Amino acid sequence: LPKPVGYTHRLNATTAHTCKGVAHALVALYENWSIPPVNGVPRAFNERHVPLVGRGSSLPEFVFTTTDNNTSNPHPVALEHYVRTLAERWGCDATELVVTVVLIERAVRKDRTVLQPFTMRILLLAALAVAVQVGADCGLKLDHLWEAIADDLDELELRAFGRAQRRFLKLIGWSVPNELDTYRIYARALNAYANQVRGVAEPTPSVENVW
Numbered sequence: 001l002p003k004p005v006g007y008t009h010r011l012n013a014t015t016a017h018t019c020k021g022v023a024h025a026l027v028a029l030y031e032n033w034s035i036p037p038v039n040g041v042p043r044a045f046n047e048r049h050v051p052l053v054g055r056g057s058s059l060p061e062f063v064f065t066t067t068d069n070n071t072s073n074p075h076p077v078a079l080e081h082y083v084r085t086l087a088e089r090w091g092c093d094a095t096e097l098v099v100t101v102v103l104i105e106r107a108v109r110k111d112r113t114v115l116q117p118f119t120m121r122i123l124l125l126a127a128l129a130v131a132v133q134v135g136a137d138c139g140l141k142l143d144h145l146w147e148a149i150a151d152d153l154d155e156l157e158l159r160a161f162g163r164a165q166r167r168f169l170k171l172i173g174w175s176v177p178n179e180l181d182t183y184r185i186y187a188r189a190l191n192a193y194a195n196q197v198r199g200v201a202e203p204t205p206s207v208e209n210v211w
Contacts, residue, residue: 004035009091011084014205018094019087020197021190023080025101028193029108030074037113040051041196043127044160044167045172047121051155052121059152074117075126082121089148090132094205098187099131100124105186107171112173117118125153125161134176135210155169 011019029201045047053059087097104127108115114125133140142165146158177183186205192203 005123008088011087014092014202015087015092015097017189017194017202018097018190018205019083020076020080020195021192022083022097023076024197025190025195026079026104026115026120027074027205029105030103030117033073033108033112035113036114037043037116038168041114041116041119042167044163045054045114045122047118047122047197050122050164052125052153054155056100056154057152074120079120083124085152086128086149087127089152090128090145092128094187095207095210096128096131096135098183098190098207099135099207099210100127102177102182102186102188103130103168103172106177107168110173111172120163123163123168125156126165128164130169131162134146178211182208183210 040046051061053061055061060078066082083097086092104123105117107123107127129142129145134178141164143158145178146156146161149156187207191202195201
């Protein structure tokens with residue numbers, strides 16, 4: 001189970017490296033796949049309506065939003081900070097981060113309007129929660145995860161967290177892919193993004209423990 005509120009798990013080098021790959025992969029997914037919504041996006045994913053952070057958080061408020069009608073493209077550095085924060089609070093490993101990207105891309109392929117700058121952080125939150133819960137060896141309730149990030153996402157209500165996760169699961173058809181080859185492909189791609197950004201040649205993380 002997650003440690004008490006405020007606790008930070010130390011990420012190993014592989015997980016930290018993967019966080020960078022996740023950030024750059026999601027920005028690329030937004031830039032290459034997303035299209036503007038005609039009728040808006042589900043309210044459960046919209047950070048304009050579901051605030052995540054307030055003045056008590058070290059994370060920025062509305063990190064990708066400039067005005068109500070204008071958004072700036074998500075910056076990989078800001079997104080990586082967010083991914084790392086969630087991974088540290090929940091004690092994630094690289095496999096859970098890989099699963100998260102697989103799930104988000106599945107959602108985008110179902111609805112190309114769902115990934116926007118003002119939905120990205122909530123989608124990440126919901127998808128990573130699914131990945132962590134599926135991969136847990138014990139019953140991990142949503143309120144445990146919520147308590148572990150309460151200091152960072154100090155405006156997020158547990159009920160809103162639950163709505164976002166249920167809406168996300170509905171979007172991906174209430175199923176999580178279980179083909180190991182899929183996760184191997186995504187792990188290689190995320191590692192390649194991170195290697196390119198850092199100018200290194202780290203080995204691809206193993207996802208053999210995906211289930």
